[in-house]
Amino acid sequence: MTQPVLRVSDQEREQAVVVLNQAVSDGRLTWEEHFDRVQAVYTAEVSSDLAPVLEGLAVVVAPQRVHAVASKIHSAPVSHRIEARATFGALVLDLSGLPAGERFEVEASSFCGKVTVLVSAAAVVLDGGTARFGKRALPGAPTAPAGPVITVTGNSTFGHLRVVRPDSHWARHALH
Template sequence: MASVTDSDSLRASDADRDQVADKLREALAEGRITPEEHAERIDAVYQAKTYAELAPVLSDLPGQSGPAPSVSLRKEENAPAPVSESANIVAVFSGAERRGRWLVEPKTTLTMVFGGVELDLRQAVLSQREVEISVTCVFGGLDITVPPGVRVTWNGFTMFGGQQLPGDDPDDLNAPHVKLTGVILFGGIDVKRREQGDLTKAQRRAERREHHRGLHDHHLEIREQHQAFHAEMRRARADRREHLRELRDARRASRRRC
């Protein structure tokens, strides 16, 4: 490995750009920069090729005399800027997915009615250290894949459904945090933790098929529960009508005796 005397001319790695983006998210959360400045600087970060291009992004923030990431000569390819997507995803009697290098907004809203959504966050860039995914799931399903080192929590309401979260969240409270909120009715959320490239394309297709088969079986089970619930309600109404009829007959018989 050749010695380097001018660090500014070194090529920045993907990890370097991600570390600078993390510092910008911290500055945004602390109120040091505005959302507009944050968006502008994030664009500059993911277009930067060298440390010299990264330095101005952090130069006016406390404790920064230049780009903070350590020098890495392992990855020199220029990663594309994350794709900015809509913060609203709707799947009604259909499916939707989001994967690759995309920008996760501070709050993403998912609406699933008899539909499913797949989110892959392994290459995604979080706009801030904690992002919220608000879920409205009615007879639907949500699959989320996160990389190691990301905390995932659920803080919502569930009825006739459930959520399965990974049990190996990092102990570091400053780790990136995906907060799931919202309502699940007759549906479910499944969160998996995987390294990038863990599965082949064929395995991913097989997993999707299994997931959709599971959704189909789940919908059949929910339909049976729904039908049983309505049958029970009909029986309860019939019993109530019979009880009222008996009360009326008893009152009439009492009046005749008088």
Template sequence: MDLEKHAQQQPPAPPLPAEPALRASDADRDRIADILRDAVAEGRLTAEEHAERVESVYRAKTVAELEPLVQDLPAPGGGARPAPAPAAYDPVDPSAPAAAENLVAVFSSSTRKGRWRIGRRTNAFALFGSVEIDLTEALFGQRLTVINATSLFGNVEVRVPENITLRGGGTGIFGNFEVDTLEAHDPEAPVVVINGYSVFGNIEAKPKRGKRVADLHGRVRKHLGH
């Protein structure tokens, strides 16, 4: 009896501490950004919705903050994708590696222009420097191209042809983030999305008048005499 009385007088065990929230990594943020990128390209999200969610992605500190941003969207590879149609650009194998190109300017300048093939993703970083990306003569190997721009006391400028779709979403803190959005008449025209974060700096994306992306398939056929 004494043992039973003693057991009843024991205070209840303290609750187990809650597991700490798992911190989000850059790979976690990129995964969510990729899902949002596909969603805006497929028309599941508007440009405004995409911009709002992308901004939340790069502000998120934990995985729990990221998941609600894509709860209403299909997982990568989980839904049927539309069949590719003939496009006004030079398509590449979608299974090819998609390594990002990095353009960095620290107390310096970095320029990418002329006839070059832009990949699916480009990262631009300017710290007391200047990055210039000119896509007016670039070869688009895919319909969707994403440029992630960061400017700290620096400048990032992107110039695109007039006949593509240009969208963007970002933040300027004591700085400037400006994207002149475009909607191409051709539904298969390349889409360029600018994600940016500027602190005491400038990020700007605009069309370059008089510059238009060419039908590369037609050029190739003409060159080969077909």
């Protein structure tokens, strides 16, 4: 069975042009190269036509943004970079199903709110965040460190961040 050929969407074209604009701005492309590549983006017919146009240019993917403002949100990741914020609210971010061996970055911040991050028993969690008049609670080392590596940054101000494993009391509490 062959894979279907996907035609280029307007969103894919615009994302490619953003990458090209940044590259010319950074001096990684000349204006002539930029013009030629932008023209190629707008004449591309299928998604695979964009790969050679963006070759050699770093593609920066915007983080998935999840913000709970005076509300409670349950969310799962769709990106390797996640920006999670709770302001006067609660955010539950379920990362328990992430694949082993991959790296994920979570910027979890709270102001008068709480962020709970659920991770698998095998996840390795690295903390790079701060707390000001708030609290950060992260789990100890995994029992068998063969899961994903999750780096958690961000700041808790008058709020808290809690990273929990499935067998934790807080994991059961967060799901309700």
